[in-house]
Amino acid sequence: MIKKKRASAAPAERAKGGYDWLSKLRCPACGHGSLAKLAPRAGDWGAWGVPGLRCPKCRERYPVEEGVLRLIPQGDYSRYAYWEKFHSTVTAEDIAALYKRRFGFDEAFLLSYYAMPRLARRLGWKAEESLELGCQWGSNSLTLQRFGVTERVWLLDISVFALKAAVRFFRLFGVTPYAIQAEIHKLPFKDAAIDLSISGGLYEHFVGEEQEQVVEENCRISRRVLCQVPESSAAYWGYRRLYSLLKGGWPFGFEVPVSWGRLKALFTRGTFRLAGRDWHDLLSAVRMVVGEKRAWARAVTARPFFFYLFRHDAVIAVERRAPDGPASGA
Ligand SMILES: C[S@@+](CC[C@H](N)C(=O)[O-])C[C@H]1O[C@@H](n2cnc3c(N)ncnc32)[C@H](O)[C@@H]1O
Numbered sequence: 001m002i003k004k005k006r007a008s009a010a011p012a013e014r015a016k017g018g019y020d021w022l023s024k025l026r027c028p029a030c031g032h033g034s035l036a037k038l039a040p041r042a043g044d045w046g047a048w049g050v051p052g053l054r055c056p057k058c059r060e061r062y063p064v065e066e067g068v069l070r071l072i073p074q075g076d077y078s079r080y081a082y083w084e085k086f087h088s089t090v091t092a093e094d095i096a097a098l099y100k101r102r103f104g105f106d107e108a109f110l111l112s113y114y115a116m117p118r119l120a121r122r123l124g125w126k127a128e129e130s131l132e133l134g135c136q137w138g139s140n141s142l143t144l145q146r147f148g149v150t151e152r153v154w155l156l157d158i159s160v161f162a163l164k165a166a167v168r169f170f171r172l173f174g175v176t177p178y179a180i181q182a183e184i185h186k187l188p189f190k191d192a193a194i195d196l197s198i199s200g201g202l203y204e205h206f207v208g209e210e211q212e213q214v215v216e217e218n219c220r221i222s223r224r225v226l227c228q229v230p231e232s233s234a235a236y237w238g239y240r241r242l243y244s245l246l247k248g249g250w251p252f253g254f255e256v257p258v259s260w261g262r263l264k265a266l267f268t269r270g271t272f273r274l275a276g277r278d279w280h281d282l283l284s285a286v287r288m289v290v291g292e293k294r295a296w297a298r299a300v301t302a303r304p305f306f307f308y309l310f311r312h313d314a315v316i317a318v319e320r321r322a323p324d325g326p327a328s329g330a
C-alpha cells in the first residue's frame with residue numbers, strides 16, 4: 001500500500017515477512033489467481049529465484065530466462081516486431097554509462113529534467129513497488145528509484161531482447177528487477193496489486209478504443225499511476241518535423257501525440273482522480289545536453305513558466321479514491 005513519506009522502520013519489518021511477489025500475479029491465459037512456482041534448481045533466475053511458474057488450472061508454463069519471467073500465453077505478436085529494430089540501436093552498457101554520469105549531477109538539476117520523479121516527489125509519493133509498462137531498458141524506473149520514489153522495481157515489456165538488456169542495465173547499478181515479458185492488453189496481475197505503475201512513451205502508439213482499453217487495463221492493476229506521453233504541442237510537431245527532415249524519418253513507428261484533455265479523460269475514468277500534472281520541455285532537454293559536457297550549464301535549474309510553451313511531453317498522475325476499490329468504478 002502506498003503511503004506518503006513512510007517511516008524508515010518499514011523495510012526491516014517487511015523483510016521479516018518477505019516480499020510476496022507471487023500473490024500479485026494471475027495467469028494471463030485463464031485468469032487463475034494462484035500460480036505455482038516450478039521446483040527450484042541451480043541457475044541464475046534473477047529476482048524470481050525459481051526457474052518459472054505454472055498455472056494449476058490451465059497448465060500453461062511460464063519459464064524464466066536470464067532473469068526474465070516469460071508470463072505471456074503463446075500467440076502471434078508479430079505486430080510489435082518493429083520494436084526489435086528500435087531496441088538494437090543502443091546497448092544496455094551505453095545507456096548505463098550515460099546514467100552513471102548523470103547520477104553524479106546535482107539532484108536539483110536532474111529534477112529540472114526528469115518530469116516523472118519531479119511530479120512524484122511533489123506529491124510526496126513513495127511506493128513499495130513500481131511497475132514500468134513498455135519499459136525498454138527501464139530507465140524511467142531506475143530514475144524513480146534513484147530519487148527514492150520506489151523501493152522495488154518491476155519491469156514489463158513485450159520484447160525479451162529489451163528485458164534481458166534491462167536486467168543487465170539494472171545489475172550495473174546493483175539492482176535486480178522483477179522483469180516480465182507480458183502484453184499490456186492483458187496484464188498478468190490481480191486488481192490493484194501494484195502500488196505505482198508508470199509508463200513513458202507507450203500509449204501514444206495506440207489510438208481510439210484500443211487506447212482506452214490499454215489505459216483501463218493499466219488502471220485495473222494499479223493503486224497509483226504516472227504516465228508520460230508526447231503532447232500534441234507546437235514544440236512536439238516542430239521537433240518531429242525537423243528531426244524527420246534531418247535524419248530521414250521518425251524512429252518511433254506509428255505514434256500519435258496526445259492532447260492534455262484526452263490524457264486526462266483517459267486516466268480519470270471510474271474511480272481514479274487526478275492527483276497532479278507536469279510536463280517535459282525542450283529547453284530543459286537542451287540544458288541537459290549542454291550540461292552533460294559543461295558544468296556551468298548545470299548551475300541554473302529554474303523552469304520559468306515560458307518553458308511551458310516549449311512543452312514536448314505531458315505527464316499525468318492519478319490515484320484511486322478508494323485504495324482497493326474497482327478501477328472501473330462499477
Ligand atoms: C517508445 S518505447 C518506450 C521505452 C521506454 N519506456 C522509455 O521511455 O525510454 C515503447 C516500448 O513499449 C513496448 N511495447 C510496445 N507494445 C507493447 C505491448 N503491447 N505490450 C508490452 N510492451 C509493449 C516496446 O517493446 C518498447 O520497448
Ligand SMILES: [Zn+2]
Nearest residue numbers: 027030055058
Ligand atoms: Zn491458467
